[in-house]
Amino acid sequence: MRTLLRRVYYVDAFMEEAKRGDILIDGDSIVEIGEEIPISEDMEVLDCKFKKAVIPGLVNAHTHAAMTLLRGLGEERPLKEWLEEKIWQVEAKLTPEDIYWGTSLALLEMTSMGVTAFADMYFEMEEVGSAAQQFGARCALAKGIIGTDESNVEKTLSLIDHFKGQELVNVQIGPHAPYTVPAEMYKRLCDLALDKGVGVHTHFMEAPWERGFLMEKYGMTPVDFLENSGLLSVPVALLAHCVWMEEEEIEKMSCPSVQVAHNPSSNLKLGSGIAPLRGYLDRGVTVSLGTDGAASNNRLDVWEEMRLAALLHKGKELDPTCCKAKEVLKMATFNGARALGFDKVGRIERSWKADLAMIDLDKPHYVGFDCANLVHYLVYAGSSADVVGTMVNGVWVYYHGNYKYKEAEFVRERAQKSRERICS
Ligand SMILES: N[C@@H](CCSC[C@H]1O[C@@H](n2cnc3c(=O)[nH]cnc32)[C@H](O)[C@@H]1O)C(=O)O
Numbered sequence: 569m570r571t572l573l574r575r576v577y578y579v580d581a582f583m584e585e586a587k588r589g590d591i592l593i594d595g596d597s598i599v600e601i602g603e604e605i606p607i608s609e610d611m612e613v614l615d616c617k618f619k620k621a622v623i624p625g626l627v628n629a630h631t632h633a634a635m636t637l638l639r640g641l642g643e644e645r646p647l648k649e650w651l652e653e654k655i656w657q658v659e660a661k662l663t664p665e666d667i668y669w670g671t672s673l674a675l676l677e678m679t680s681m682g683v684t685a686f687a688d689m690y691f692e693m694e695e696v697g698s699a700a701q702q703f704g705a706r707c708a709l710a711k712g713i714i715g716t717d718e719s720n721v722e723k724t725l726s727l728i729d730h731f732k733g734q735e736l737v738n739v740q741i742g743p744h745a746p747y748t749v750p751a752e753m754y755k756r757l758c759d760l761a762l763d764k765g766v767g768v769h770t771h772f773m774e775a776p777w778e779r780g781f782l783m784e785k786y787g788m789t790p791v792d793f794l795e796n797s798g799l800l801s802v803p804v805a806l807l808a809h810c811v812w813m814e815e816e817e818i819e820k821m822s823c824p825s826v827q828v829a830h831n832p833s834s835n836l837k838l839g840s841g842i843a844p845l846r847g848y849l850d851r852g853v854t855v856s857l858g859t860d861g862a863a864s865n866n867r868l869d870v871w872e873e874m875r876l877a878a879l880l881h882k883g884k885e886l887d888p889t890c891c892k893a894k895e896v897l898k899m900a901t902f903n904g905a906r907a908l909g910f911d912k913v914g915r916i917e918r919s920w921k922a923d924l925a926m927i928d929l930d931k932p933h934y935v936g937f938d939c940a941n942l943v944h945y946l947v948y949a950g951s952s953a954d955v956v957g958t959m960v961n962g963v964w965v966y967y968h969g970n971y972k973y974k975e976a977e978f979v980r981e982r983a984q985k986s987r988e989r990i991c992s
């Protein structure tokens with residue numbers, strides 16, 4: 569069965585302005601876009617009467633999905649204290665089953681908000697991948713690695729094997745952060761990434777003290793660390809946060825492998841700071857958007873990160889021309905897909921994957937939009953509450969309140985049980 573999205577507005581970050589027309593999906597891809605595509609019997613036709621917009625699915629480029637189970641714990645503490653005194657103690661109680669239901673809870677939220685893909689760093693990653701597969705979402709999975717324990721390398725290798733050939737799942741290698749993983753281990757993991765042809769997903773320069781830590785322990789600046797560890801030459805270096813890079817260091821990060829994941833809400837909530845986004849954009853560093861986990865955001869809403877990114881840096885730079893709506897749309901879609909290592913994802917183009925979000929333009933705050941300003945309406949006036957459908961690889965994973973995942977109705981209850989146990 570082919571799907572025809574008839575009479576929609578559609579826009580991606582590469583179009584000059586939104587267009588009106590039809591989008592035909594066959595299998596996992598967009599196969600035709602046109603003004604009036606002839607209807608045939610093998611098509612499921614959704615006539616949207618120009619009351620819906622279609623955009624590329626949003627990508628959450630940095631999260632810890634199962635941390636939905638930890639939402640509200642350790643509130644209003646700085647990063648180090650939050651991790652060491654609260655989060656890690658509770659995480660020690662999580663079972664594989666908890667991770668499955670916690671991730672499912674995150675997917676219940678994310679897929680209803682137009683998120684089609686997410687990059688996750690956590691543990692028991694087979695469970696995370698399994699939940700993503702049940703929901704039909706795309707993901708990049710990294711086993712979070714702390715310390716030098718060899719078992720983490722083995723878990724990473726078996727994760728790569730486990731999801732080999734799965735079209736919607738990429739595996740990445742996940743050293744947690746330079747303050748929890750020694751430089752030698754980073755080198756080893758980056759070599760492994762090169763050898764296996766996979767990306768590396770790590771936290772980097774989230775808090776200001778990380779600079780002093782690197783200098784004291786290794787006599788290295790953050791850029792020295794990136795160069796020395798091999799992060800600049802792996803296929804993808806997904807660097808979450810990068811809040812505390814200096815202007816002159818940013819230039820060195822402008823290489824094809826580096827993908828900065830900007831997490832404005834989490835950085836504000838943990839009091840970590842405001843990343844130099846304009847510096848990255850001006851110097852051609854690729855930036856995507858992430859929510860981080862639900863214990864430091866506390867939403868998993870990429871729309872909100874788009875709006876916040878677009879507003880925050882205008883205010884910080886005293887410049888309303890910086891960080892334009894179309895730029896943040898690109899970060900949340902096309903750039904996110906690159907960061908996760910997926911090709912042909914993140915645009916509305918013939919032969920590109922049908923990863924799409926459908927938006928209800930009948931909401932009062934869309935009155936007055938036109939093709940030229942639709943992206944501005946979406947980023948500044950729109951929100952995740954406007955999403956009515958989310959399609960991944962040609963399949964509706966969420967459509968008008970219903971999920972592809974048949975057990976979706978049990979997720980809340982199972983997550984609640986896990987939550988009660990880990991907090992008891
Ligand atoms: N401790 C795990 C591996 C770490 S997974 C990734 C870790 O990142 C933690 N995390 C979540 N948000 C942040 C953040 O903003 N900065 C640093 N770490 C974070 C999260 O709580 C989780 O412990 C094991 O035993 O295998």
Ligand SMILES: [Zn+2]
Nearest residue numbers: 771808860861
């Ligand atoms: Zn994180």
